[in-house]
Amino acid sequence: MPSSVGWIWLVIALPFAGFLANGLLAFVRPHGKTTVSLVGSGVLVAAFAVSLVVMSGLAGAVDAAPFVVTYWSWMPVGDLQVDFSFQVDQLSGVMLMVVTGVGALIHVFSIGYMRDDAGYARYFAYLNLFVFFMLVLILGANFPMMFVGWEGVGLCSYLLIGFWFQDKVNADAGKKAFIMNRIGDFGFLIAMFLIFQAAGTLSFVDLFEQAPRLFTINGSTVTLITLSLFLGCTGKSAQIPLYTWLPDAMAGPTPVSALIHAATMVTAGVYLVARTNVLFAMAPWSSFVVATVGAATALFAATIALKQWDIKKILAYSTVSQLGYMFMGVGVGAYAAGIFHLVTHAFFKALLFLGSGSVIYALHRAYHHTGSHADAQDVRNMGGLRRYMPWTFGLMWVATLAIAGIPGFSGFFSKDGILAAAFARGHDHPAFYLLWAFGSLAALMTAFYMARLMLYTFHGPNRTGEDERGHLAEAPWVMTGPLVVLGVGSVLAGVINLPHVLPANGWLEHWLEPVTELSVRYLPEAHLSVGTEWGLIGVATLVAVAGIVGAVTLLKPALLAPARDAAKERGLQRVLLNKWYVDELYDAVVVRPVVWLSRTVLWRVFDKGVIDGALVNGSAWLMRGFGWVGSALQTGHLGWYVLVFVIGTVMLLRTFT
Amino acid sequence: MLLGPALSVSAILFSLGVLGVLLRRNAIVIFMSVEIMLNAVNLSFVALAEQLGREGQVIVFFVMAVAAAEAAVGLAIIIAIYRHKESVNLNNINLLSG
């Protein structure tokens, strides 16, 4: 193992140290913002630097990865042996760079964004803790380690979504996220139990090596395991049916939305599928389910994003949709393509979120000056901001072009990779053509709603208000600087995995081969001819351009009214605005029955009646009864005492006779 | 040879002593019934000593010593109670009720 890989512990220890330091500062010196800024962001930047060292060691390694570094034996229980160990290989290396790199940028952005907040130290403490858990998740060498990270990021997500918990809406959003995640975690746990039962080990290296011998292809065991794992993914990565927490999670601070709900935590599900690619490749039905759910989610969420007015909600549904793409990628067996989209998405989605954060920041300051209470996140209150925030305007257009899939930008290459892989599988099973069609339709909508967002926010006349207009300004450089870096990434990241028709292609795919080669033999050969591939590229380009042009021509920003004057929506527009009423459906079908069950049956009958009444009060009543009997025996009459004594002796004598 | 009958007599005397304790209310008479019981046991010991060894008789010696001590203290208690209650009837000594 190269010596630089041995430094991996430092990458994880740094954010944890940051959490402890910031947590302490939150209690001891809540007003010392400079120290917190330096510590909070500094540990991330340092972690990124160390990650670079580790990656260079990994890249130049002579021995083959994966390198598993074991620190101690965590759970030796009977046949189960779980160690506290980290696995550094090509896949976790890629994730490591994304998490620490994008994480560092977002930490720096937060210095500016959260400057005026009273809970500054607490924010950075939670953020550092989140990065720590995310790193444990991606570096864990076995399922329990990964689960520790899995749960930990869920916890931090709850803490950060409900950061401004004094507002009940925010606290509810945090609860919703955590509870829905737990439903998914149930699937993860079931999968772990099944894996242990089948394989006797939970370590990745051992399991994947034994998998070909243990499981039959398309057998019930491996299908059940992978479907359970996918249930966990739908919770963590916000796919149908467990996605409704993510739009609500926008109640948290915007950098949190950027880091957790765009770049890192929600991608944990994709990482999980890519990590266990052997199992998913051996269970084609599960993979098909994954791909279908991904494609359906991509399309479904895109339809909702078409009609949202809150800038962050648009981006939230966009995230759900793009995650659907990633799952479509790993579902059709193109694990490298899915991870590729994960990487590019981290760049341009973080950029979009942070950019919207700058916009919201500017509007907040403007409203603060005039004392207005209008919604700073509603695009109907924005408009024409390109004149006031040129840098943000330009960078967000870069991200929009990337996400829409305009050729040359990173998003184009990653999205094309996934759609091409889906189309290629269609040769054997025509159902995959349908998935490709879903994906392309979703791409059209993506381009449309993103262009819509840009039009309403930055173009056209300004609707913020006469008094506020004078106060609109660009965000400080501590916030715009990271945007620039992310913008560069959104453009250039595409080169790491160019399509096969271009030279210098497939670099990421090649890099990830040691991880994905285990599954190759189970996947059908899916190659596209050069002509087909160029054709698909052409269709993708057409779709993207059509979406943007369509938005520009069909939507009239000038006709838009500020939020308080807006007319009510009707018809299909109202359905889309209300998210196809899915939340209401869940409320009626799941939440209400459970609440009723808890209140009426579990609380009134079981808790008050059985436990309080029969067991607690009942046992006390019984003891009182015994005491009464005992007390009745104490008559005070000596003769009575002697009589009882003699009776006792007589009975005792019986044993001797 | 006399063991069986002696033990039977001892049993009968012991039961008479128990009956005395149960039936009578006068504290002094109850005491005397206890003495009857002790003597019945002494008889058993002596009867068995003939068969099993003279330690039985030594035990009787001790029993008598203890019975003497017990009688002394018990009667002193009865005197003390009589001073308070003016009666030795067990029905009147009922302060232990609970």
Added chain:
Amino acid sequence: MTVFNFWLFSGIAIVAAALCITRKSAVASALWLVLTLFSLAALFVMLHAHFLAAIQVMVYAGAIMVLFLFVIMLLQIGHGGPTDLPGWTGRALMVAIGAVLVVELWAVTRVIPSEAIRLPAGTLDQITQREGAVGMISTTLFRDFLVPFEITSILLLAALVGAVVLAKRRL
């Protein structure tokens, strides 16, 4: 002859005990008890426990019963008062218990010590001839049972002190 003596004195003892527990007058009960003790002393003699018989008369009948009579006289409760026997139901219950007790005890007395631990007949006679009546008790008492002997003397001391304290009019 011995058997006749045995049954004679046993009979006297039992009858005297029965009368003792049923008299109204406490003095009468005490005197019947003295008779019981004397009969038992006779039985002791028949069972080769000569020294114990003497002690029984001297200590039990002589000292303890005198103490009883002293207390009865002191408290002046010797005359016959209203009977303090319980009613018929009480008496029936008690007699029933007594009967059960007798039966159980009689069952216990059926036990015959096994050959292994039984001494040969006439052992006690030999001991009496060798060491004397007193020697039967004393040699064992002062050799094997010395510690219990000493403890008993302390016990008697405690009883002495206790009796004096308890019976004082004013501490």
